Amino acid sequence: MKYxxxxxIQYVNEEDINFIRLVFCDVYGRQKSISIMxxxxxxxxxxxxxxxxxxxxxxxxxxxxxxxxxxxxxxxAQIPWRPENGRAIRMFCTITKPNGEICEYDTRNILKKAIAxxxxxxxxxxxxxxxxxxxxxxxxxxxPTKEPYDNASYMDMVPEDRCENIRREICLGxxxxxxxxxxxxxxxxxxxxxxxxxxxxxxxxADDAMAFQVIVKTIARRNGxxxxxxxxxxxxxxxxxxxxxxxVKNDNNHILLPQMLAGIMEYIQELTVFLNPVKESYxxxxxxxxxxxxxxxxxxxxxxxxxxxxxxxxxxxELRSPDPTTNPYLAYALxxxxxxxxxxxxxxxxxxxxxxxxxxxxxxxxxxxxxPDTLEEAKALAQKSEFIKKHLPESIINxxxx
Numbered sequence: 352m353k354y355x356x357x358x359x360i361q362y363v364n365e366e367d368i369n370f371i372r373l374v375f376c377d378v379y380g381r382q383k384s385i386s387i388m389x390x391x392x393x394x395x396x397x398x399x400x401x402x403x404x405x406x407x408x409x410x411x412x413x414x415x416x417x418x419x420x421x422x423x424x425x426x427x428a429q430i431p432w433r434p435e436n437g438r439a440i441r442m443f444c445t446i447t448k449p450n451g452e453i454c455e456y457d458t459r460n461i462l463k464k465a466i467a468x469x470x471x472x473x474x475x476x477x478x479x480x481x482x483x484x485x486x487x488x489x490x491x492x493x494x495p496t497k498e499p500y501d502n503a504s505y506m507d508m509v510p511e512d513r514c515e516n517i518r519r520e521i522c523l524g525x526x527x528x529x530x531x532x533x534x535x536x537x538x539x540x541x542x543x544x545x546x547x548x549x550x551x552x553x554x555x556x557a558d559d560a561m562a563f564q565v566i567v568k569t570i571a572r573r574n575g576x577x578x579x580x581x582x583x584x585x586x587x588x589x590x591x592x593x594x595x596x597x598x599v600k601n602d603n604n605h606i607l608l609p610q611m612l613a614g615i616m617e618y619i620q621e622l623t624v625f626l627n628p629v630k631e632s633y634x635x636x637x638x639x640x641x642x643x644x645x646x647x648x649x650x651x652x653x654x655x656x657x658x659x660x661x662x663x664x665x666x667x668x669e670l671r672s673p674d675p676t677t678n679p680y681l682a683y684a685l686x687x688x689x690x691x692x693x694x695x696x697x698x699x700x701x702x703x704x705x706x707x708x709x710x711x712x713x714x715x716x717x718x719x720x721x722x723p724d725t726l727e728e729a730k731a732l733a734q735k736s737e738f739i740k741k742h743l744p745e746s747i748i749n750x751x752x753x
Contacts, residue, residue, distance in 0.1 A: 356424045367438060371441075378410070379628060423444060423445060427442055472694075474599060477550050480556060484543070489576065539588075582631045582635045590674065597686065608658075615693065619722070643722055646708070681743070733751065
């Protein structure tokens with residue numbers, strides 16, 4: 352259900368809400384928040400709530416430090432781990448300057464613009480996220496260790512899988528916040544998990560991906576554990592991926608998926624620094640089902656893009672290179688623009704690569720382009736990309752590519 356500002360105010364008054372968390376993120380997708388009292392909610396909707404932008408990485412210096420958070424009433428969700436007395440809600444925010452202009456560092460707004468541009472072209476995208484994470488034990492001081500919560504492997508059950516109850520609690524928390532989990536299971540690594548949730552419009556999908564990480568980290572901590580979303584938490588074990596499921600349609604229900612994928616493959620090297628923004632990201636490529644080569648296929652999990660066996664509304668493509676350190680607002684925006692490029696230029700999708708790249712000889716593998724080997728290479732490709740310059744503010748490009 353989507354609320355108006357007046358309906359949110361009414362809800363807060365009727366449901367004994369005592370705290371309102373206003374959420375935003377920095378350029379890298381790291382979440383930030385400020386809590387306000389119900390008495391300040393009308394002011395937040397009308398004028399915004401000021402914060403010191405100079406203290407948020409990448410948002411500017413002390414000379415231009417005043418920015419405002421304006422809550423989006425449509426993102427209202429109750430925070431499930433708060434007590435009945437002193438209940439709290441959360442809303443995502445638009446970031447504006449004192450004159451009301453939207454801040455260029457508001458990556459959520461960049462995604463909103465990409466969606467609007469797609470709609471102008473008569474194209475509608477849907478996204479779904481699959482995030483992997485490890486659960487580690489804490490030491491006696493409450494600090495994270497690298498000792499996994501269990502030693503189970505892919506889809507193991509109790510008693511080997513000690514994470515099952517944690518995943519169940521996470522799924523229940525998701526449902527209370529309006530996110531619809533579809534499945535959950537133990538992943539390949541010890542203490543590694545995956546929870547998949549229903550695909551939706553790109554903005555909701557990105558909001559849900561952000562909220563999911565907070566839910567997981569909070570519930571893990573409440574159970575005396577630490578949730579790690581980094582790309583390669585354990586050097587010799589499977590890394591954490593953020594697999595992005597994508598579908599596309601237009602007003603005439605034309606089959607646009609191949610053209611969309613062709614556009615993404617065209618620009619994937621230039622997008623990679625935004626999909627994989629930390630050094631650890633590049634340790635994951637080419638190992639444990641994480642792709643290295645720019646290719647696609649059907650059920651083959653060694654590919655960059657996999658098109659699972661499905662039909663009708665469930666037909667989709669899965670991009671397997673991103674990891675959870677990405678800012679989903681930037682990631683989804685750039686994937687929309689790359690997909691639009693393929694659709695508008697009617698690009699042909701190259702032949703499927705029916706190869707297991709994890710077992711292929713070097714001669715065969717060299718026939719395909721590769722993802723960048725290092726963060727520095729990815730930065731260089733993005734910095735000279737006309738495609739990136741067209742769709743992202745120079746200030747954000749400089750932050751990622753410095």
